[in-house]
Amino acid sequence: xTDEQQxxxxxFLDAHELHAPPAYRLLDLAAEVGELAADAAxxxxxxxxxxxxxxxxDELGDALFCLYALADELDVDAAAALDESVAKYEARIDDAxxxxxxxxx
Ligand SMILES: [Mg+2]
Numbered sequence: 589x590t591d592e593q594q595x596x597x598x599x600f601l602d603a604h605e606l607h608a609p610p611a612y613r614l615l616d617l618a619a620e621v622g623e624l625a626a627d628a629a630x631x632x633x634x635x636x637x638x639x640x641x642x643x644x645x646d647e648l649g650d651a652l653f654c655l656y657a658l659a660d661e662l663d664v665d666a667a668a669a670l671d672e673s674v675a676k677y678e679a680r681i682d683d684a685x686x687x688x689x690x691x692x693x
């Protein structure tokens with residue numbers, strides 16, 4: 589079953605004829621994540637004031653929208669992909685005590 593939020597984004601893309609090839613969806617995602625990074629860098633004064641870090645919710649939403657749109661264009665079930673990812677991290681924690689792929693090194 590496809591993720592409800594993914595279906596919502598797909599319906600929006602359909603309604604507004606905003607479908608695009610996956611490569612361009614990926615570029616759009618990278619651009620939106622870049623906006624998050626730019627806001628984080630500026631708000632924290634490039635790390636000099638980490639307590640001032642500000643990640644805007646609407647920009648996080650933009651990145652999520654792009655990620656769901658990319659999954660839709662690739663015919664990937666986002667919920668299933670997330671389930672696989674969480675299972676992978678859980679297995680790594682069970683095996684090596686940490687979720688990172690370099691935990692065993
Ligand atoms: Mg944005």
